Amino acid sequence: MNGGLYHSLAVWWAGHHLPPWIFDAVWMVAMAAIVTVFVLVTVLVLVWLERKVSGDLQNRVGPNRVGGRFGPLQTVADTLKLLLKEDLIPQGADKAVFVLAPYVVFVPTLMVFMLLPFSDRWQVQDLNLGVLFVVAISALPVIGLIMAGWASNNKYAILGAMRAAAQGLSYEIPLVLAMACVVVEAGSLQVGQIVELQRGGQWFILRFPLQLAFLVYFLASLAEVRRVPFDLPEAESELVAGYHVEYSGMRFAFFFLAEFTHLFFLGAFCTTLFLGAWDGPWLPPAVWFLVKSYAVVLIVMWVRWTVPRLRIDQIMGFSWKLLVPVGLVSVLLTGLMKV
Amino acid sequence: MTASLTPTEHVILNMGPQHPSTHGVLRLELQLEGEVIVGCRPVIGYLHRGIEKIGEARTYQQFLPYTDRLDYLSSASNNLAFVQATEKLMGVQVPPRAQFLRVVLLELNRIASHLVFFATFANDLAATTAFLYGFRERELIMDLFEMWVGARLTQSSIRIGGVAQDVPAGFAEKAREFCRLLPSRLDEYDRLLTGNRIFRARTEGVGLLPPEEGIGYGCSGPTLRGSGVAFDLRRADPYEVYDRLDFAVVTQAACDCMGRYLVRMGEMRESARIIEQCLDQLPDGEVMAKVGRTIRPPAGEAYGRVESPRGEFGCYLVSDGGPHPARVHLRAPSFFHLCALPRMVQGWKVGDVVAILGSIDIVLGEVDR
Amino acid sequence: MMKDEIQREFGEAVATAEQVGQELRVRVAPGALAGLARFCRDRGCHYPADITAVDAAGELRVVYRLAAPETGQQVVISVPVPRAGGRLPSLCGIYPGAEWPEREVHDLFGVRFDGHPDLRRILLTDDWEGHPLLK
Numbered sequence: 009m010n011g012g013l014y015h016s017l018a019v020w021w022a023g024h025h026l027p028p029w030i031f032d033a034v035w036m037v038a039m040a041a042i043v044t045v046f047v048l049v050t051v052l053v054l055v056w057l058e059r060k061v062s063g064d065l066q067n068r069v070g071p072n073r074v075g076g077r078f079g080p081l082q083t084v085a086d087t088l089k090l091l092l093k094e095d096l097i098p099q100g101a102d103k104a105v106f107v108l109a110p111y112v113v114f115v116p117t118l119m120v121f122m123l124l125p126f127s128d129r130w131q132v133q134d135l136n137l138g139v140l141f142v143v144a145i146s147a148l149p150v151i152g153l154i155m156a157g158w159a160s161n162n163k164y165a166i167l168g169a170m171r172a173a174a175q176g177l178s179y180e181i182p183l184v185l186a187m188a189c190v191v192v193e194a195g196s197l198q199v200g201q202i203v204e205l206q207r208g209g210q211w212f213i214l215r216f217p218l219q220l221a222f223l224v225y226f227l228a229s230l231a232e233v234r235r236v237p238f239d240l241p242e243a244e245s246e247l248v249a250g251y252h253v254e255y256s257g258m259r260f261a262f263f264f265l266a267e268f269t270h271l272f273f274l275g276a277f278c279t280t281l282f283l284g285a286w287d288g289p290w291l292p293p294a295v296w297f298l299v300k301s302y303a304v305v306l307i308v309m310w311v312r313w314t315v316p317r318l319r320i321d322q323i324m325g326f327s328w329k330l331l332v333p334v335g336l337v338s339v340l341l342t343g344l345m346k347v
Numbered sequence: 348m349t350a351s352l353t354p355t356e357h358v359i360l361n362m363g364p365q366h367p368s369t370h371g372v373l374r375l376e377l378q379l380e381g382e383v384i385v386g387c388r389p390v391i392g393y394l395h396r397g398i399e400k401i402g403e404a405r406t407y408q409q410f411l412p413y414t415d416r417l418d419y420l421s422s423a424s425n426n427l428a429f430v431q432a433t434e435k436l437m438g439v440q441v442p443p444r445a446q447f448l449r450v451v452l453l454e455l456n457r458i459a460s461h462l463v464f465f466a467t468f469a470n471d472l473a474a475t476t477a478f479l480y481g482f483r484e485r486e487l488i489m490d491l492f493e494m495w496v497g498a499r500l501t502q503s504s505i506r507i508g509g510v511a512q513d514v515p516a517g518f519a520e521k522a523r524e525f526c527r528l529l530p531s532r533l534d535e536y537d538r539l540l541t542g543n544r545i546f547r548a549r550t551e552g553v554g555l556l557p558p559e560e561g562i563g564y565g566c567s568g569p570t571l572r573g574s575g576v577a578f579d580l581r582r583a584d585p586y587e588v589y590d591r592l593d594f595a596v597v598t599q600a601a602c603d604c605m606g607r608y609l610v611r612m613g614e615m616r617e618s619a620r621i622i623e624q625c626l627d628q629l630p631d632g633e634v635m636a637k638v639g640r641t642i643r644p645p646a647g648e649a650y651g652r653v654e655s656p657r658g659e660f661g662c663y664l665v666s667d668g669g670p671h672p673a674r675v676h677l678r679a680p681s682f683f684h685l686c687a688l689p690r691m692v693q694g695w696k697v698g699d700v701v702a703i704l705g706s707i708d709i710v711l712g713e714v715d716r
Numbered sequence: 717m718m719k720d721e722i723q724r725e726f727g728e729a730v731a732t733a734e735q736v737g738q739e740l741r742v743r744v745a746p747g748a749l750a751g752l753a754r755f756c757r758d759r760g761c762h763y764p765a766d767i768t769a770v771d772a773a774g775e776l777r778v779v780y781r782l783a784a785p786e787t788g789q790q791v792v793i794s795v796p797v798p799r800a801g802g803r804l805p806s807l808c809g810i811y812p813g814a815e816w817p818e819r820e821v822h823d824l825f826g827v828r829f830d831g832h833p834d835l836r837r838i839l840l841t842d843d844w845e846g847h848p849l850l851k
Contacts, residue, residue, distance in 0.1 A: 066479040163360050167382075167697065236473050237545050240698065314539070316546050317473035319698040320382060392839040399824075400848055562785065565764045565813035578763075578785040584738065648770075650739070650781070650792075663779070665770050673772035678765065678781075686816040715839060 039132050043121050051268040055083040057302075058309055065313045090264075093257035098161055101254065106159035110255070110262035112152030116145045117269045123199050124276050127286045127293035131200065138199035139187050142277065143180075146232065149266065150176035153241065153251050156263075160254040168250025171320050172234065172241035178327040179231035179238075185335030186225035189218055189342040190281045203285040211284035217345065220338035222282045224331055226304075229274045231323065233267065236312045240320050275304035357385060360697070364393050368471045368701045371711030373685075375700065382696045387689040394715035402675035407433055407507060407642040410675065414662075415501035417677060418713040421460040423452045424655035425662075425713070426505040429675070431586060431651030432664035433507050436644035444632040445509035446587045447625045451522070452496075452504060453587075453653075454618040454625075458529070459488045460656035461611045461618075468608065468705040469540055472549055477540045484532050487525050494518055507642060509635035519626050526619040533615060541612070550604035554691045554703035557602060564690070565683035568658025569614065570707050573607030575600040580654035591628075594621050604706035611656075611708070643670055657681055657708060679713035718759065718789070726752060741792045743777075749795050750805045753782065756791045757810055760784040764807070767817035769825045771799070771851045778804060778827060782811075797827055799850060806832035824849040 014035065021031040056071065059082065063070025071079030097106055120142050122132035135141050150173055157169020190212060194202040202212075212218045231238040242250035252263045279285055279300040286293030288300075318326065363374035372393035378386030398417065402410050414429045415422035427449065434441065441449075466481030489499040495514050496504040504511045540546050556566070558574040571578055579596040581589040597613035599606035646668040652661040658680030665674040684707045691707075692700050719733050719740055729748035734741050744752055761782040769778045780793040797804060806829035807814040818829045819838040826847035829835055837844060 062475070066476050067483055068479065163358060167360070239473065313476050315474065315543060316469065316540070316549060318545055319549060319696060321696065322548055392837075392841070395839040397848070559762075560812065562763050563812045565766075565811070567763075576785065583785060583788050646773075650766075650790075652765075659765065661766060663766065663768060663781075665772050667772060674770045676766070676768040676770075678768075682816060682820075683764075683813050686813055690812075 039122075043132060044118065047118060047121060047269050047272070048265075050272050051265055052083045052087075054268045054272060054305065055086075055264075056080055057305075061306065061309045062313045065310070087261060090261040091258055095258065096254075096256050098254045100161040102159040102161070105155045106254075107259075109152045109156035109159060110259045110266070112155060113149045114152075114262050114266040114269070116148035117266045117273065120145050120273060120277075121269075124273075124297075125199060125203050125280060125285045126297050130294060134198060134200040136196075136198045139191055139197045139202075143184055143187065146183075147176075147180060149270075156255070157251040160251075162254050165251050165253050168241045168253070172251055174320065175231055175234070175238065175241060175323055175327075178324050179228045179331070182224050182327060182331035182335040183228035183232060185332070185339055186221040186228060187281065189221035189335075189338050192339065192342045192346060193218060195346075199280060203280060203287070206284040207287050209284070209287065211282065211287070213282040217338050217341040218282065220334060221342070222278075224335045224338065225278060225281065228327075228331060229278065230308065230311070231327065233270045233274055233308075235271070235308060237315050237317045238323055239312075239317055240323060271305060271308065272301065274308065275301040278304050355380070362700065363390075368704065370467060370704070370709055371714075373709075373711055373714075375688075375704075377697065377700065379697065382698075384692050384695055384697065384700065387692050387700070389685050389688055391685065391711070391714050394711045396716065398716045399675055399677065402672050404671060406670050407644070407672065410672070411506065412501065412503045414677075415503050416712055417679065417716060418460075418655055418657060418660065418681070418710045419500060420463050420710055421456040421656045422501045422503070423449075423456040423505055424653045424660050425677075426503060427453065427586075428651040428653045428655075428660050428662035428677070429664070430505050430507050431653065432649040432662045433642070433644055433651075435649035435651065436647055436664060436666050437507075437638075437642070439508055439636055439638060441509050441587075441636055442633045443588075443630050444513075445634045445636075447629045448510045448514065448634060449505055450587050450589065450592070451514075451622050451625045452502065452510070454621045455488055455491060455522075456502075457618045457656045458615050459485050461615045462488070464611055464656075464705075464708045465536060465608075468702075468708075471701045471705045472546065474540055474543075474546065477536065480532075480536065480539070484529070487528070491518070491522055491525065494521065506635065508638035509633070511635070513634045519629075522622060523626060526623050529619045530616055533612060536612070541609075547605065549698075549702050550608060550706070551601070553604045553695065553699050554706060555602045556687065556691055560690065561687070564687035566658065566687055567680050567683070568654065568656070569607050569610040570658060570680075570684050572596070572598045573610045573706075574602040575606075580652055580659055584652060586653065588625070588628075592621055592624050594618075594624075604702050607706045607708075614656075641670060643668060652678075655680065657710065657713070658684070660713070677713070677716055679716065681707075681709035681711075681714045685709055685714055718791070721759075722752065722755065725755060738788055739790045739792050741794070743794045743796070746795050746797060746804055749780075749793065750807065750810070752793060753780065753807050753810050756782045756793075760787065761789065761791050762811075764811040764813045764817070765790065767807075767814055767821060769821045769827060769849070770794075771825065771849060776802065776825065776827075776850070778802075778821060778825075780807070800826070802827040803830055804828075805830050806835075808832055823847070826850065 060070040071082035073079055074085050075081030123138050125131040153172040154169045157165040191197055194205050206212055213222050234241050283300045286297040288296035358379045360377045360379055364372045374390040376388040377384055398413050414425040417425045462481045462485040466478040469477035492499050495518055496502045556574050558576045561571045561574050575598055577596050577598050582596055594617045597610050599609050644666040646666055648665045650661055650663050652659055661678030663676040664672055667673040691703050719735055723730055723733055726748050729745045731743040761784045763783045763785050765783045766781040775796050776799045777794045777796045783790045818832055821827050822835055823837040823839055824847055
């Protein structure tokens with residue numbers, strides 16, 4: 009967290025003549041712990057939300073037993089179940105890579121949370137290369153997917169991994185282009201600056217031509233999170249579970265965790281870039297941030313349960329033939345508007 | 348074939364026998380070059396129960412419930428094919444009320460089967476919500492069956508000589524209510540799925556089956572009518588009271604997955620109309636002809652054919668005058684459609700296999716018997 | 717009528733030919749099968765409704781049901797074959813849909829079809845011994 013708390017604690021610490029590096033280390037661990045706990049709780053909520061929302065759209069109830077009428081503890085029960093399952097590593101699998109893959113997928117997804125401005129005073133670290141950091145780190149999980157697909161020694165897994173890699177790479181470009189529009193508009197890569205310029209209701213989404221950028225960002229993010237209609241790498245009805253078909257128990261839980269973490273990040277970063285982050289009247293800023301992030305997440309869920317999925321060549325075509333040109337045009341227009 | 352500097356091999360990918368989208372225990376050996384299919388070999392027999400052999404050791408009444416389990420999504424059609432063959436051999440006259448009731452049962456089965464097609468086809472393409480909507484409507488039909496026959500899926504209600512049970516009081520109203528409700532629900536499906544850009548991208552132009560090839564492979568039913576061939580046994584070789592009913596044979600000229608899908612969606616509407624007509628014209632009378640306890644058809648052979656939701660379902664019966672059939676052979680439409688599948692998936696991608704297989708709507712129960 | 721045409725064309729190879737309702741039931745010798753099938757197809761019966769076999773009344777015969785969807789005409793061809801070592805020409809070249817039914821007849825009755833592209837068991841496991849539907 010910037011400002012106040014860090015400095016006052018650091019001063020207190022220094023006042024006791026203790027080495028500052030210990031304080032920094034403790035601070036970092038504490039921040040990581042807080043963010044991790046937040047992410048875990050958020051994922052619990054999101055999984056429950058997904059099941060309830062899908063149930064509602066499909067004319068049924070969703071979880072309604074564990075922890076009361078609305079089944080809020082359902083995910084807790086499911087997670088416990090996953091943790092207690094037998095740990096299977098397929099014969100012929102590349103053990104080291106197999107074991108490492110879930111972490112390669114999850115850790116970068118978690119790392120980018122340090123840039124999220126939960127409120128005007130709550131942001132773990134406002135790097136001056138903020139957006140670039142997000143772009144760079146967000147590209148890493150794809151490596152984990154390929155590792156998982158390869159190490160599983162399973163054709164379905166490899167097929168899923170190949171699709172994931174192709175899709176992930178293809179949609180990086182429009183994603184970066186959309187984010188570039190925001191950077192051009194804000195004149196800075198720093199997240200704090202981007203948010204500052206949207207204060208008082210001047211959200212970027214209200215400014216032409218950033219609506220285009222928003223659409224491109226939204227669609228490209230859907231593809232990066234691998235949600236329907238872009239969920240081919242793990243297409244249940246075709247590849248059973250795609251790249252993580254051989255994973256069970258705790259390791260599978262990590263993939264699942266990574267997916268929902270990324271989903272929340274999608275909503276949160278979209279809010280940060282286009283919807284003014286924590287900006288809003290009456291309610292506390294952190295509440296606004298969560299409300300807007302969850303709104304985006306709900307739209308993503310709505311899309312997921314409504315439309316069918318695209319085939320891999322259609323997904324690639326959509327990116328290269330539509331999103332990239334639109335992205336380029338919107339960068340151009342944004343630049344022109346700034347002149 | 349173009350020569351390549353890098354030697355590559357085709358990948359053999361087994362879809363099945365346990366797979367969410369093969370609609371039963373079916374194994375497809377796919378030869379892939381990347382994502383493109385260069386060869387497909389279906390392997391069947393995982394559900395083979397020896398029903399034809401069993402038929403030779405059962406009486407005709409005993410064999411009837413076995414026919415339910417062939418195309419289990421539309422058991423009345425299977426029942427009727429067998430019963431029709433037996434009645435042809437015996438020269439039995441089915442009372443008119445029973446004939447109308449049989450048609451009602453057949454058409455309700457058709458709607459139920461097509462709803463399962465709609466639901467599973469949508470689910471294979473990840474439109475999970477449509478899956479649940481389809482089953483919601485199907486539950487209404489299951490309620491009707493339970494009310495009338497007692498069983499939801501394997502009815503065995505069409506017996507030799509007529510229908511086992513007459514409709515209870517209140518059935519006609521409930522059935523009419525369902526027929527009134529169905530078109531609006533089908534409109535909902537159209538709004539949700541049929542016009543969707545992604546659905547159309549996955550099904551239009553995919554899995555082409557030219558009409559002449561379709562006929563040469565022995566395809567029938569919606570699979571063939573989706574290629575523009577207006578071959579429907581209810582018109583070509585009418586049975587029961589179909590020659591007195593007013594309904595359209597739905598065809599689509601597209602020859603692709605979308606064409607076959609649209610044929611089935613249109614057929615559901617026509618079936619609702621047929622049911623209403625039957626309920627309107629239902630005469631009074633017996634529901635079962637006088638058929639003895641022991642059924643011994645005279646020696647000879649007969650072929651009963653029915654337009655099941657999947658196509659021509661036939662029962663070839665050879666009798667030697669004894670209490671057991673000398674030979675009972677069941678002609679399953681899905682068997683022939685599956686034979687045509689390798690031709691239809693050639694050159695398409697793995698994702699398309701699921702769409703094409705879903706669009707021909709097979710049931711392994713009748714393929715394997 | 718078709719019955720007369722067939723009897724004219726194939727002479728003694730046709731043992732019996734009778735019209736029963738919509739079915740034209742013909743019994744032919746194995747040698748005339750391919751020619752008769754082609755003959756029927758050229759006259760509109762291009763739909764292979766069914767190919768199966770019957771072991772009854774003391775003999776094994778393979779039954780071909782060829783139909784014309786437009787007219788409803790069916791030609792039912794019965795070909796007697798010996799129970800052991802029966803061989804018939806495959807009709808895969810005339811009707812692509814004959815591929816699997818012939819495999820089924822081979823699987824359950826043991827009849828071999830010359831010229832079939834892939835004659836293996838279809839319903840039973842590959843290592844099954846015997847042909848169950850023979851009496």
